[in-house]
Amino acid sequence: MEILDTALDTIKGKLEKAYIEGDVGGSERIVSAIAGGFVLSNGIKNILHRPVGAVATIGLGLALLARAATGKCVVKGLVGKKDKAAKLTVIEHRYFVK
Structure with missing residues (x-):
């Protein structure tokens, strides 16, 4: 039983850490779950009726359950990186030849 308790404590600690450091809020995690x-x-x-669609589903x-469990969202991370890149100022030089 000690091994099981240790494993559960480790999982609980990782989930709590992910919850604190995650970029997905509590209500979003519940809705995702x-x-x-x-x-x-x-x-x-639907796996037997529509196998291709069922695999995608x-x-x-x-993916939604993983998002709820870890508190990390890949899409939000990518959007956040694009927002940071969009804040850069681009200086454009134009040369006109007559």
Whole structure:
């Protein structure tokens, strides 16, 4: 039982650290978890009827659940990098030849 308790404490510590350092707020994480569970269950339900669409749906559901569990959002990270790049001032030189 000690191994299980140690493992659970380690997981709990990592989740708490991810929650504190994450860029996704608490309400967004809850909505992501609910939506991820719903999307994942629909993907699993449709795996035999529409396999290609179901695999994509399962992938989306797992991505939403990972976002909810870790508090990190890849899309927000990419958008944040673009916002920083957009704040740079670009000086343009134009040369006119007559």
